[in-house]
Structures are given as structure tokens and as C-alpha cells.
Amino acid sequence: MPGLAFGGDYNPEQWPEAVWQEDVRLMRQAGVNLVSVGIFSWALLEPKQGAYDFGWLDRVLDLLHEHGIRVDLATPTVAPPAWFYRAHPDALPVTREGVRHSFGSRGAICHSNPAYREAAANITTKIAERYAAHPALALWHVHNEYGEPVNACYCDTCAARFRDWLAARHGTLDALNEAWGTAFWGQRYTDFEQIDPPRLTPAVCNPAQQLDHKRFADATMRENFCAERDILHRLSPGVPVTTNFMAALSQCDSVDYWAWGREVDLVSNDHYLITDGRRTHVNLAMAADLTRSVAGGAPWLLLEHSTSGVNWQPHNPAKAPGEMARNSLAHVARGSEGAMFFQWRQSRRGSEKFHSAMLPQGGTDTRVWREVVQLGSDMAALAGLRGTRTVPDVAMVWDWHSWWAQSLDGQPSVDHDARERADSFYEALYDRHLTVDFVHPEADLSSYPLVVVPALYLTSENAGDNLRRYVEDGGTLVVSYFSGIVDENDAVHPGAYPGALRDVLGLTVEEWSPLLPGDTVRIAGPEGATRRADVWTEFVVPRGARTVWTYADGPAAARPAVTRHRSGTGTAWYISTRLDVQGLGAVLEAACEDAGVPPRGALPRDVEVVRRSGEGGDHLFVINHSREPAIVPLPDAGTDLLTGEPAAGLLTVLPGAVAVLRLGG
CATH class of the missing domain: 3.20.20.80 (Glycosidases)
Structure with missing residues (x-):
């Protein structure tokens, strides 16, 4: 076309x-x-x-x-x-x-x-x-x-194919029993024919079995x-x-x-x-x-x-x-x-x-x-x-398998929602006018100055090593609570939490203490600043990390709430609670400074500024979702392709309007 x-x-x-x-x-x-x-x-x-x-x-x-x-x-x-x-x-x-x-x-x-x-x-x-x-x-x-609207089926035909899929994935029954932890509640299998899809059970069905069935259905x-x-x-x-x-x-x-x-x-x-x-x-x-x-x-x-x-x-x-x-x-x-x-x-x-x-x-x-x-x-x-491509600023780690695992029964708090964490971190980056690439946890991260990890409960050893190398090589990492906890089979990593991310974060977590609905805690930060947090708190023990924000009250009072750890030539931040909007924004501002990501606070709220670049030239989109005129500084003179009008210096975009500038030339 x-x-x-x-x-x-x-x-x-x-x-x-x-x-x-x-x-x-x-x-x-x-x-x-x-x-x-x-x-x-x-x-x-x-x-x-x-x-x-x-x-x-x-x-x-x-x-x-x-x-x-x-x-x-x-x-x-x-x-x-x-x-x-x-x-x-x-x-x-x-x-x-x-x-x-x-x-x-x-x-x-x-x-x-x-x-x-x-x-x-x-x-x-x-x-x-x-x-x-x-x-x-x-x-x-x-x-x-x-x-x-339907992604999974639990019929007998699917049961037979599920068994074949499990045999191909795990190889042997011993390997499957180990991966699923079937010693718990006496669920050990001695023949693949004994395995069914995770149909309705009187109590919580084996979470590793449920996770594998999600993978099978997909x-x-x-x-x-x-x-x-x-x-x-x-x-x-x-x-x-x-x-x-x-x-x-x-x-x-x-x-x-x-x-x-x-x-x-x-x-x-x-x-x-x-x-x-x-x-x-x-x-x-x-x-x-x-x-x-x-x-x-x-x-x-x-x-x-x-x-x-x-x-x-x-x-x-x-x-x-x-x-x-x-x-x-x-x-x-x-x-x-x-x-x-x-x-x-x-x-x-x-x-x-x-x-x-x-x-x-x-x-x-x-x-x-x-x-x-x-x-x-x-x-x-x-x-x-x-043929032009959108130019990203930062990256967010996302993995569907980790989301599936976090959605299973038996978690520490029903109020923790992996998608909500991703939404909140994304919105905080959006409000800083940063264009986000999503990345798999084992992907090459070297091109991004800042990588955020909002909810990576399931973290393979390879993913943990990848994030560690990223920081050691000069990257800036921000990790939210309940990340790094289990491996690809939903088995808790050996040793203290946060498992696969302990070393890169420079800390351990002795215990989680999720909050009851409606409860909040205060955290105290630099220069006497205080913020509110809810849903989750932790007993964090620094193992090289420096405390930046501290719990001012609540179950973990006087313990670290937000930490910063230098590792190699990079920096890893850890947020152990669900901060309010201002608190999360403050941490991300500090992380952006570590990463050398230039501040863009002068741009109006709800105004998108996104660049596409390539052989077709440099194009700047300015989309004003607000109810007020937006004044946006331009990096170069250009022409608005939607109106044919030239633009330079400061561009005014009316409420609800869009400008698409071809820059230069």
C-alpha cells in the first residue's frame, strides 16, 4: 500500500x-x-x-x-x-x-x-x-x-493433548513431579494418564499445574x-x-x-x-x-x-x-x-x-x-x-507468564494486582512525557538508560542474571515489590526474598506484611518529605543498598521503604510498598536523574509528544488531550502536515487538537 x-x-x-x-x-x-x-x-x-x-x-x-x-x-x-x-x-x-x-x-x-x-x-x-x-x-x-472470549477448554480431548504437551515439556514424570511440587498435598503422579487439566477442585488446585495449563492453552x-x-x-x-x-x-x-x-x-x-x-x-x-x-x-x-x-x-x-x-x-x-x-x-x-x-x-x-x-x-x-519508527526513551519489563502466575490463588494479598502496578508505573512515565518500550525480562536491555520492573513475581534465573548484568554495565533499574520471587515453575527461589533479584538490589526481605483494606502507612524521605502508601509493606534488610525512604509508621516502622544500590557502574532502586502517585513520581524522577534521562516537566500534563524517525524523515506528534491550549517547545523548525502551516520555536496546540510536524527540511 x-x-x-x-x-x-x-x-x-x-x-x-x-x-x-x-x-x-x-x-x-x-x-x-x-x-x-x-x-x-x-x-x-x-x-x-x-x-x-x-x-x-x-x-x-x-x-x-x-x-x-x-x-x-x-x-x-x-x-x-x-x-x-x-x-x-x-x-x-x-x-x-x-x-x-x-x-x-x-x-x-x-x-x-x-x-x-x-x-x-x-x-x-x-x-x-x-x-x-x-x-x-x-x-x-x-x-x-x-x-x-474462550481461551481454554477442559474437555477429554484437551486432557489427552495436555498430557502429550506435558510429556514434551518436562520429559519425564520425575521432572514433572519436581516442577509441580507434587509432594505437597500428596499429588504425586506415577503415570501421565493420571493427569487432567486443572478442573474444579474442592480446595486450591496446584498452581504450577494451572500455570502450565495456561501455557498449554496459549x-x-x-x-x-x-x-x-x-x-x-x-x-x-x-x-x-x-x-x-x-x-x-x-x-x-x-x-x-x-x-x-x-x-x-x-x-x-x-x-x-x-x-x-x-x-x-x-x-x-x-x-x-x-x-x-x-x-x-x-x-x-x-x-x-x-x-x-x-x-x-x-x-x-x-x-x-x-x-x-x-x-x-x-x-x-x-x-x-x-x-x-x-x-x-x-x-x-x-x-x-x-x-x-x-x-x-x-x-x-x-x-x-x-x-x-x-x-x-x-x-x-x-x-x-x-516505514519510520517510534523513538523510545525508557523500557518497562513485562511478562505474560509472570502475570498468569500472580493471578493464581494463594497469594499474600488479593489487593496486589500486577496489571495495576504496570498501569501505575506506565502512567508515571507517561506523565513525565517518556515514550516506553516494553521488553521481555530476558531481552537485550543495553540500549535503554532506564528500565522499570513493576511486577515480575515470576523471574527465571536467566532473567535475574540479565537484569543484574544490565545494572553492572551502567543501567538504571527500578523494581517494585513482590518481584523476583519464584522461578518458571512457580517454585520459590531458594534463600531469602526477593530471590533472583537479591544481589542486584543489594538487600533481602525478611517478611511481607500486606496491609488490610483501607489501611495506609507514611513513608519519610529526603528533606523531611512524607508520602502515603497502601496495600503492601515489607521488612527490608539492606545488604549493600542505601536507604532513601523509610517507613514512618505501620508494621515496618523505621525500616527501609525505598532503597538505592550501586552495582558495577549502574544503580538499582527498590520500592517495597505501593506508593501514592506523588511518591512514585518522586522515586522515578530520582531514577531518571541517575539514568541521565532529561527532565521534561515543562511540558503540559495530558499532552503527548512522540517522535517517529527514519528514511521518511523526523516527525513529531503533539497530541493535546487537555482542555487548555498547550505550548510546546520544538527541537527544530518544521511543517504541520495536517494544516500545511510552518512551525518553529514554541508551538501552540489547541485543546483536543493534534499537530504532526515534519521537522527540518
Whole structure:
């Protein structure tokens, strides 16, 4: 594609064929150049087993091509037809409680089921054979949102595959028994056939067994994706294959996107605002940064978001005027090669009929439509961004396996939430106008002056060694409480807490003392400053680390609360409690100073300043989410690509507005 992608899910099968001509005419008016087609069309393409009807899809693709609109063509394997389930009811997934789901929604799939795998491969093959050479084809779209709404199945077929997966992972029963700690509660196995998925148990089910089952469920979905991808690669060489992730930590917690990112040709993502009273644009930025990081810093594609309100939350407010453009361009600032929506034309029937769309129920005489047309024009003006990359400032360590492990039963406090820690650390960095890369704990960290670790409960020895070397080689590390505790099998590292991170932090923790709901403690810091903290306290013993903040009261009164440890040529900070916003900000300010990250406090709050750079030049995005004009100092003179106006010195961006500057030249 010559420019940035702009469009959305197109579901012509929901409408009479006479509507299609109006659709493509309005798509041209809006600047649409890419649509996703066929995601839920299996029942129409194969109305009964072995009988195919491609005529309608032929006409749709030909019509789109005639009007210069490219296609992201789906394999419809997220929604098997009713006839398939009638023939194979065992392909419907079973819950942990033993209840089998029914047909009538979407994504009701047992990914271990051989009949489903065979049928999915068959329909994928038929579609690829027919459309591999179609001139409208730009991208293959496998399945839809793996892991949502069902990610794990507990049926007998899955049990058998789980045993095979365990044998391949652990090798022997002795190794499995050791990894799972089955000596506890007399759970030792003497035959793999004795092992079931972690179904409902009268007390807490073995956490290591639960963790491995999460890994198995994720690997099984990924195996099915790879099977379809390989068919498409074989029959349609050169056309990239993707599947739409849901990388926002608030939307999908069952998929290890580090592993999935290595399997797709193009990382793509769906993102929807969670309107729970928080600053939704911060979560959006976090999701975009995480998606770019899963892509290894390479360009990626926002494949779905909403023009306005959605339909699946308890409360679904409309987006404010201009918010759709800010949301879209914030994703582009953080690496997306376009902005796509669910969906093109708003549905009249079904569970998502009240979900917003590019073309609303009210048609073209609506605010949403007018904003869509303007955004299409803006996206066309940004075509020169293609291939440039977002420039990060700092890194945050994140690992899905650690999140899964922290979510299991039997933890010290139900109020500790790994995702909340990640959100809080990210928001503190966002408010310091720092662009964040997310990194796997065993990734190369050498390019980042500052690395933060908000919640790494599960820390392998390799990860611990990696973080230690990073600090010894001159990096600055900030670690939050309850990190470094267990290995990859959820076994506590031998010796004192914090296990794999003891040496780099220069301390041990004798005991945790989580706080009761509503309780807080005071911590005292430099120059008599005091802050509040809650949820968690610890009895920290410095072993080379220097105390920076001290508990002023509470269970750990007079003990260290925040420490700083010099190791090699770097510095490691440790935060042993959940600080309030000001306290966390103060620690991160000090860590930034250690790391040599320049302060950006002069920039207004809720104003994003993000850079994309590459052969296409240097571009600076300034996105004002606030209600006041923002005055932003520019590093160089440039031209606003959205208005054509020159800019130099101080740039004023009006409330709710966006500027995209090409710097220099």
C-alpha cells in the first residue's frame, strides 16, 4: 500500500447487494483504502460440508478492487457453522466446571478438537486457492482475536493433548513431579494418564499445574494459527499474514504476545477504550507501546478500534468531538501504519448493533461521519510516515507468564494486582512525557538508560542474571515489590526474598506484611518529605543498598521503604510498598536523574509528544488531550502536515487538537 491504512471491518453479507454500491462510493468519499472482509463468513462460504458458494465474495472483492480499495481477507475460522457443530458437538469447549458451551455466539472452539482443525485447514485452503492472485488482496487475516472470549477448554480431548504437551515439556514424570511440587498435598503422579487439566477442585488446585495449563492453552491456539498461516504462505507466497491481537492489558490476559509476535508477518492489534473513569488516553498509549514492542519496534497496524462508543461495557459513552482523531493519531504516533475500525457500516441486528461504526445508523448527516471523512484526509496527508519508527526513551519489563502466575490463588494479598502496578508505573512515565518500550525480562536491555520492573513475581534465573548484568554495565533499574520471587515453575527461589533479584538490589526481605483494606502507612524521605502508601509493606534488610525512604509508621516502622544500590557502574532502586502517585513520581524522577534521562516537566500534563524517525524523515506528534491550549517547545523548525502551516520555536496546540510536524527540511 502506498500510504497509511484507513478503513475497517466490512461485512457486506449483512446487507442487500444493492447497498454495496453505496458502500464503495462512500468509502471513496471517506478516503478508505483497506477493509477487512470475511471474518465471520464461514457459514455463507460453506453452507454445508463440502459445498461452497464463493460467488458473493467474488463480487465483493471485484467491486472493491474496481474502486481502488485493498482487502485484508480473513479465514473465517473463528465462527464455525451450525452444521459443523451439529456433526461435531465435541468441538464446543468445556468450562473448568464441566459445562459445555452452546452454539449461538462466536469463538466457541475447542482448539484441540481434530474435526475443527481439519475443517479450519480445509476452508483456509479453499479460500487461499481461490483468492491468492486476486488484485485486491493486500493482507491475510487469520481467525479473529484469539483468546477472546474462550481461551481454554477442559474437555477429554484437551486432557489427552495436555498430557502429550506435558510429556514434551518436562520429559519425564520425575521432572514433572519436581516442577509441580507434587509432594505437597500428596499429588504425586506415577503415570501421565493420571493427569487432567486443572478442573474444579474442592480446595486450591496446584498452581504450577494451572500455570502450565495456561501455557498449554496459549500454545494450542498458536499451533492452530500457525497451521493456517503455513497454508496461506504455501498457496499465497509474498502476501503477509496477520491475526488481530488484543494487547491492551485490560482486554486479554490469556495470550503470550511475545511468542505470538514471532509468528505473524505483521503485528496488528485491536484496541477499545475502557471507560471506567480513568484517563483512557493513557491506557491507549500503553497498549500502542506494548503492541509496537511485541513487533520488535517495527511498524505495526491498528486493525480495530471504535469511532465512538462500544456496546459491551456497563456504560458506553460516546467519544467527544475530536476524540476519535486523537485516538487514531496517538496509535500512529506510537508506530501504527494506519487506523482501522470496527466496523464500516453499523449493524442493524445482532449483539453489536449499538457498537459505533464509520457509517452510523444515521448515515452521512452525522458528526461521526464528518469526523471520519476529515480523519481520512488527515491520514492521506501522513503517507510519508510509512516505514519510520517510534523513538523510545525508557523500557518497562513485562511478562505474560509472570502475570498468569500472580493471578493464581494463594497469594499474600488479593489487593496486589500486577496489571495495576504496570498501569501505575506506565502512567508515571507517561506523565513525565517518556515514550516506553516494553521488553521481555530476558531481552537485550543495553540500549535503554532506564528500565522499570513493576511486577515480575515470576523471574527465571536467566532473567535475574540479565537484569543484574544490565545494572553492572551502567543501567538504571527500578523494581517494585513482590518481584523476583519464584522461578518458571512457580517454585520459590531458594534463600531469602526477593530471590533472583537479591544481589542486584543489594538487600533481602525478611517478611511481607500486606496491609488490610483501607489501611495506609507514611513513608519519610529526603528533606523531611512524607508520602502515603497502601496495600503492601515489607521488612527490608539492606545488604549493600542505601536507604532513601523509610517507613514512618505501620508494621515496618523505621525500616527501609525505598532503597538505592550501586552495582558495577549502574544503580538499582527498590520500592517495597505501593506508593501514592506523588511518591512514585518522586522515586522515578530520582531514577531518571541517575539514568541521565532529561527532565521534561515543562511540558503540559495530558499532552503527548512522540517522535517517529527514519528514511521518511523526523516527525513529531503533539497530541493535546487537555482542555487548555498547550505550548510546546520544538527541537527544530518544521511543517504541520495536517494544516500545511510552518512551525518553529514554541508551538501552540489547541485543546483536543493534534499537530504532526515534519521537522527540518
